[in-house]
Amino acid sequence: MAIISSGYFFLTATMIYTQHLTAGLPDTPLDLLYPGVVVFAIGVAGNFYHHRLLSQLRTTKQDSDGDGGEKQYKIPTGGLFGLVTCPHYLFEIVSFFGFAMIAQTVHALVIAFGTAVYLAGRSCATRRWYESKFEDFPASTKALVPYLL
Structure with missing residues (x-):
């Protein structure tokens, strides 16, 4: 958890610094601020909703002696x-691309693509894990993007 949090902190700090460096440059001809805010908000809301669904699954089976238990x-x-x-990963990617639309810097776009590649790999690994743990896991369920990946 600390590694992931420090990674997000580092990415945030570098994106803020990049925005600071572009302060004196001319604006881009196409302003994506408002569409980016909408995309970002959809990403954050979808990520939150699916994380909430996941948090409701966390239960622990108690041992017979009452000491902790197994997951x-x-x-x-x-x-x-x-x-x-992993729809929460899908919406996290959406939020990163929304932020890239707001920032309109190459740095933010590279971070969004890097995040997409990283989370796509994690979602494929998660799908393989589900397949190994559950015999009845649906074959039609994709890893990250509905009907595609």
Whole structure:
């Protein structure tokens, strides 16, 4: 958790610094601020919603002596979980591209693409894990993008 948090902190700091460096440059001919805010808001809302669904799955089976227990895993349902294993990653990618639209810098776009590649890999690994743990895992459920990936 600390590594991921520090990574997000570093990315945020470099994007803020990049925005500072572009302060004196002329504006781009196409202003993507407002569409970017909409895309970012959709990404954040979808990410939050699917993380909430995931948090409701976390249960622990108690041992007979009452000391802690073992984790019980379930296939998530609701939202886009019927179509993809990691809709929270999909919406996180959407929010990063929304931010890139707002920032309109190459640096923010590279971070959005890098995040997309990283989370696509993680979602494929998560799908393989679900397939190994659950015999009844639906074959039609994709890893990240409904009907495609």
